[in-house]
Amino acid sequence: xxxxxxxxxxxxxxxxxxxxxxxxxxxxxxxxxxxxxxxxxxxxxxxxxxxxxxxxxxxxxxxxxxxxxxxxxxxxxxxxxxxxxxxxxxxxxxxxxxxxxxxxxxxxxxxxxxxxxxxxxxxxxxxxxxxxxxxxxxxxxxxxxxxxxxxxxxxxxxxxxxxxxxxxxxxxxxxxxxxxxxxxxxxxxxxxxxxxxxxxxxxxxxxxxxxxxxxxxxxxxxxxxxxxxxxxxxxxxxxxxxxxxxxxxxxxxxxxxxxxxxxxxxxxxxxxxxxxxxxxxxxxxxxxxxxxxxxxxxxxxxxxxxxxxxxxxxxxxxxxxxxxxxxxxxxxx
Numbered sequence: 344x345x346x347x348x349x350x351x352x353x354x355x356x357x358x359x360x361x362x363x364x365x366x367x368x369x370x371x372x373x374x375x376x377x378x379x380x381x382x383x384x385x386x387x388x389x390x391x392x393x394x395x396x397x398x399x400x401x402x403x404x405x406x407x408x409x410x411x412x413x414x415x416x417x418x419x420x421x422x423x424x425x426x427x428x429x430x431x432x433x434x435x436x437x438x439x440x441x442x443x444x445x446x447x448x449x450x451x452x453x454x455x456x457x458x459x460x461x462x463x464x465x466x467x468x469x470x471x472x473x474x475x476x477x478x479x480x481x482x483x484x485x486x487x488x489x490x491x492x493x494x495x496x497x498x499x500x501x502x503x504x505x506x507x508x509x510x511x512x513x514x515x516x517x518x519x520x521x522x523x524x525x526x527x528x529x530x531x532x533x534x535x536x537x538x539x540x541x542x543x544x545x546x547x548x549x550x551x552x553x554x555x556x557x558x559x560x561x562x563x564x565x566x567x568x569x570x571x572x573x574x575x576x577x578x579x580x581x582x583x584x585x586x587x588x589x590x591x592x593x594x595x596x597x598x599x600x601x602x603x604x605x606x607x608x609x610x611x612x613x614x615x616x617x618x619x620x621x622x623x624x625x626x627x628x629x630x631x632x633x634x635x636x637x638x639x640x641x642x643x644x645x646x647x648x649x650x651x652x653x654x655x656x657x658x659x660x661x662x663x664x665x666x667x668x669x670x671x672x673x674x675x676x
Contacts, residue, residue, distance in 0.1 A: 417676050419452040419467060425674060426470050433469060437661035442668035446474035447675040448594050450561060456553035465657070468552040472545055472563075472594070473538060477667040479598045480535040483606075486514070487533055494526040518607040532606050532615050534622070539630030539659035541598065543650050544640070546657075560590035564601040565641075610639045629663055630654055 435441040458464040548565040549557035556562035575587040591597040614636035
């Protein structure tokens with residue numbers, strides 16, 4: 344074995360140690376979590392996304408038989424232990440004392456709902472979601488940089504390479520935009536989603552990660568789709584109405600789809616205009632300043648006000664300036 348193969352990073356050693364510890368402990372009421380600052384209860388809403396708004400499902404809604412639906416085995420305790428051991432806390436991130444570790448997560452812990460302390464449950468949900476939101480925002484920032492460079496290149500009259508042309512065509516298609524709209528329009532619609540806003544919507548749409556669809560198929564933002572979508576799960580709601588929800592291979596994929604939705608769906612044009620105005624004015628992109636433009640996201644009464652309450656009462660605005668520790672190893676689960 345080479346020296347490189349024998350090497351284990353700090354994160355790898357931490358992960359192995361925490362996994363061994365978690366298997367030796369009884370999971371239950373004796374779980375120990377740090378006292379969180381996140382204490383406010385929030386309502387759940389239904390989501391209206393790729394399609395028109397849909398009514399809030401009743402508590403009696405059931406999942407129609409889907410053979411590929413399998414519970415995940417990742418335990419909340421494992422994540423909690425590892426986050427603690429790498430000194431990852433919302434308080435240190437909000438205060439600027441530390442960055443957020445990179446995280447590759449295959450699923451939301453299936454036992455998250457068994458954490459009876461609401462504050463601890465919410466704290467863990469936010470800690471696992473924040474790295475994913477920042478990762479997607481970094482991807483969007485990279486897209487914007489490349490688009491800006493190509494926009495300048497075209498402005499000089501310089502031809503684009505075949506690779507750049509192919510990439511541009513893919514971006515226009517991905518965001519459902521006509522090529523005739525031009526690169527400038529892509530720069531208008533493609534931008535980051537303030538972490539506070541993404542976290543608040545994920546919390547409301549998934550019940551802080553405890554809904555069955557969130558735990559089993561990474562349905563974190565309640566996006567709906569058409570019935571013939573192979574990645575859809577059907578839910579029978581009030582009046583036997585069937586609603587099809589988009590499912591995702593990983594939580595990060597759910598965040599990407601959510602960002603694409605806000606960046607492209609006609610219902611959120613006012614959101615994009617307000618965000619672009621913030622950019623023009625040189626202001627920071629703060630979630631609370633954009634919330635009022637998302638009233639169409641759900642049919643829930645006063646949805647924007649509910650989002651504001653979640654952001655304010657859980658201090659999520661303090662996380663809008665959080666950054667990802669890109670030079671560190673990735674925590675993988």
